[in-house]
Structures are given as structure tokens and as C-alpha cells.
Amino acid sequence: MSTGRERARAVADAVLYEGYLLYPYRADARKNRSRWQFGVLGPPGAHAAGLGEDSEVSGQALVKAAGDCELRIAVRFLHLQHRGIRDATGASVPELAVAGRAWLDWDEAVEQEITIGPCAPTAMTEPIEIPGDTDIETIDAPASGSAGAIVRTRHALHGEFELTVEPDGGYLRLAMTVRNTGEPAADQRDAIARSLIGAHVIAEVSGAEFVSLLEPPPPAEAAVARCIQRRCFPVLAGAPGDHTLLLISPIILYDHPEIAPQSTEPLYDFTEIDEILTLRVMTMTDEEKASARATDPRAARIVDRCDAMTAEDLARLHGILRDPHAGQAHSIPEVTPGRSSWDPLADNAVRSDSTAMMTEDFVGWRGAELGQTDSNPATSPSARGTVRDTDAGRTRRTPEIPPSVDGWDPLADNAVRLDYEVLTAGGLARPRGIVRAADVGRTRPTPESSSSVDGSDRAPDDAVQANSGAIPDEDPDQRRDITHVPDAGEGGWLPGMSAEELAGRHRVPGDPDPGQAHPIPEVPLGVDWWDPAADEAVRPGSDAVPIAGVLVSHGSRVRLHPNKRADIHDMFFDGRDARVTSVHADVDGRTHVGVVILDDPGADLHEWYGRYLYFDPDELEPLEGQGN
16 A cells, blocks of 8 residues: 555656657657646746746745744656667667668657755755766677667756745745746757756645645635645645645646556556547557667657556456445435346345435434434334435335234335425425426425235236326425325326226326426436436526526536536636536436526637536526516
8 A cells, every 4th residue: 555655646647747748659649849838937938038937936824833843845847868779870860660660750758856855944045056977888789780879968957945944823825936047048958958847846845734725724715715735736736634745736626636447557648538548549550669679768668568467457447336425424225116126137236335224203223322212113213205315305104004004015116206306405305307398397296105005906017107297286386295105187097097097097197398508317217317217307598597596407507616626727717607508417317507608708718519617506696687
């Protein structure tokens, strides 16, 4: 198991080499002609002259220290190393092929690291001096001897690390700056050759803790708001719960970042998915692979590793399916309707370490301490039907099985109707999920099984199937308890009734308002969310979501108030007016609203090809006005 320091360094390495090589990993690919994009500290004046990047990066962080503490600093960056190719006469050439192997003119990179400390967190300035050098490697031909040479050249780098410390509301604010102090650049090529590339800082503290800048504790919020970042994003770099490591990154990260365990080797193109990128490399021609191997030793390792990939290796890259509710307490689910309790697949409905039961007003789960409970399983509240795991946390109420029907009787499943059940909270019955326009504002009663059912009067299987639809609501304004028993006049099943008669009584009418806004429906009962048929349940262009009593759908105007810290650009969208383009629901039950900014000159274009910004409903404020 890796230590927090190893974990932080693995993430820092990914940051260091971000964009170093991009697929197809060949020097002649246009995307590999401008590779140095993140954390580049150019010579002084290079940015103003249009020759390179700004010369410094600075980040501030808070430390909560109870007494004496020590600080360790690692300043890391890449040092450009040009690989020039000379032929047998000593002339520079872009490429040289000898005995079936090729060498290309190319920019490599050498890792550099400056360590400071351990030391007390006090003001300091430490120099960064990396000498230049030239290395020559001879290229020999099998028959004629020397056929050329590889000349690797590095320019000297000069810089400094500066630390300032000042108290701020019971905390210490550390301001860390990495600065290029070299001579001004003559041109763009000279500027990048004398730049610190991918520059970042790993800070480690002992005897104290760093404060999260993304999720600060309430006492630190004011001090965090006073921290200033320039071209960087300081985040906690250790494992969750570890506040001793800080990574000042040139790219956006969240606290406690980590490399996916399935990603065992670097691909240097971290905006891509490993599996897709590996499959792409495997489809390259032999000539393309040879060109990639000649480009860079790291590219050669990628190609060789992909060629040696086994089926098991690829399966690991496919990732894993994680339970989004892992660690949460779930009410004990029922066996899936239509599946017998003795069917082994029924076991998949139960997770004994995370399910829960309700006792009066108390929900007990694994590890909870229970007081006196009803020991009679027939009358205990835990004997009642309970919420399915996939619907945990959603508003509905499940009726009890009627006393005259055995729990294992298939007809008992008719007492449960997931798509129209309700939960009564504070005297208000709220519908579970959301339904089509014809059902807006209605809550359907969930019928119990017929009390007259016996072995001779059992409904045929096709009749039970027909009974799975919703009951038309003749009184939509009345809130009824879900244990209401329908009789024949309300669409209930009676002994001797045929499947056709039952289906006719329970048929749900079509949507009387096509084209109007509809709340997002639930995935149909009996359809798995990953089944393509589930997509038919949603229509993002006309589905809607209620926000502050207003049904918001395509065309609605809203004001944005981002609060999820989902993107650095959120700060630019706060308070802007937008037009809703679509309403979506994900498999975890969350709703996402797609919008385009009203005063964006490209709004129509974005809407045309579907480039939307997405926000949660609680980040939107419906606007008043005609046509909204």
C-alpha cells in the first residue's frame, strides 16, 4: 500500500508530464509540435514580448499549527533537452536511418527537483540553479563504423523559490512562489529552451495541518477567501483525511487526487481514457509504430506495452462499476416483482451490511443501537414492504401486504406499484419521482391484492401483467392513502375477470399534451437503467423540472448561481441569465439542466450542435416575464 507521499508524487508525475506526448506519439503529428502547455515559467519579459509564458507562479495556503512545526518543500519541473541528429559529415539532419533503425530531431525533457528543508515555516528565498550541458552519443553502422551522432543540448536555468509567512485569523498563511530569473529570451525557441516546464510544488508539513481551500472548515472560510492564487491550484495531496501534504498544481485538481489503480502506466495524454487510447495504439500500422518508437523512448515503451497487452489487461482497463450509494444505509429491498424468493438472483436485492429497517420513527442500520422493538414478525414495522435499494431516498410509501394474502403469493406483488407510490411527510403526500403531463399533480393510490383471492380465483398470469399499469385517477385533486383498496368500479380485478377486461380497465391514456413540458419520468418498471429501452422514458427536449414552484423546461429563462464548485468557469457564470435547452436525469436519480448563456454571441451555435452548460436545479433561479 502506497504512502501519502508516494500517492502525492504519483499525481505530481502525471501533472509534470501532462501533454508531454500526445497520440499518435509521432514527431510528425501536428499536435506534438506544441507540447509545453502547463506550468511553463518563461524567462523574464518573454510573456510581454510574445515569446513565451509568464516568469512566475505563486500560490497561498493556510496551515493550522498547534505548536512547533516543520516544512519540507520540493520544487519540480522539466528541463528541455534538444536531441539533434548529425550525419557522418557532422551536418545537422532531421532524421537518420541506420540498419533499420531511425533517429529523429526532437525535444526531450529531463526531470529536475529542488528540495528545501525540513525547516521552520519562516520567510526565505532559495536559488534554483541548473547548469547547461551537451552530451554526444555516436551512431555506429555495422559495416562502416560511425554513421552519425546524437547531440543532446540543455541550456542553463536560473530561478528562485520564495516563501513568505504571515498570521491570518489563527492560521499561518504561506505564500509560495517559483520564479524564473534567467536572462531575457532572444526568440521563441530560446524562450522555451530556458523555461521551467510543468513547474509545481509539493509541500509537506509535520506538527501541523494544511487547510482545504476547496472545502474549508467554517472558522477558516474568511482566511481562505483572502488567499490569492496565480496560475495554480493548491489542493490537499494525501489520502482522504490526510492534511499534511499539499500540491500546488498548474492544472485544476480536487483535494486528495489519485491515479486510478487500473491505470498502471503513464500515457502522457491524461485527457483521454486509457482503454480507448490503448485500443487506438493497438490499431496503428507497423510503420506508424516504428515512427513513434523513433520519436521518444517513452513513446517506444507505450507502443511495446500496448503490443504486449493481454485480454486480462484490457479487461482491467475497462474499469469497474461502483455503487454510488456505498456506505449508505438502505431500507431492506423487496425481491424484484416477478422473481421467486428462492431464485438465487433474488439475493442481489439484499445487501445485509447497508440495508436498514424502520422502527416507529427510527431507521436502524448496520452498527446502529436499537432499543426495545416489537418481537412479533407479523406486526413489527420491519415486516412491512420496504423501499427498493434503487429507489433509496426517493419519495414514496409502500403499503403493507393485505392480511389475507400470503407474502409469497405472486399476487402480493400487485400491492406494490413503484411508479405511483407516495410518502406522507408532515401531512403532505408527495409523488415519488416525476410523471408525464397527464399525471402532473396527481398521486395514484396503490391497490392491495384482492382480499377474495384463493387458489381457484387466482388471476391468470397475463391478467397480472396487465394490472401493472397505473390506475386512471378520476379525482386528481384528492390526496388518498396508498392502501386504498380499489373495487370493480375503480378498475380493480375481480374473480373471473379476463386479462383483456382487466387491461381495458387499467389502460393508461396517451399524452394529451404532446409538445408541452413534462416532468422527467421514472425508468419504466421492469426495465433496467442500462437497457436502451429505458431511453424511451425520457425526452430532454420537453421534460421539465420544478424549481421554486416553476416548471422549468426547454426555452425557460433562468439566472445562474453555481454552488457545486464543478468548474473553475463557474465564477464567470454566476449571476448570468441563461436559456434552458434540455433537462436530463442520470442513473443515480440526479437532475441536470442544460443551458446556454443569453448574452453569449455564440449561444445559437452552441444550442445548434449541443454544447450546453449543465447545472443542478438548485443552482438556477427561474426568471419572471412574458413567455417564460
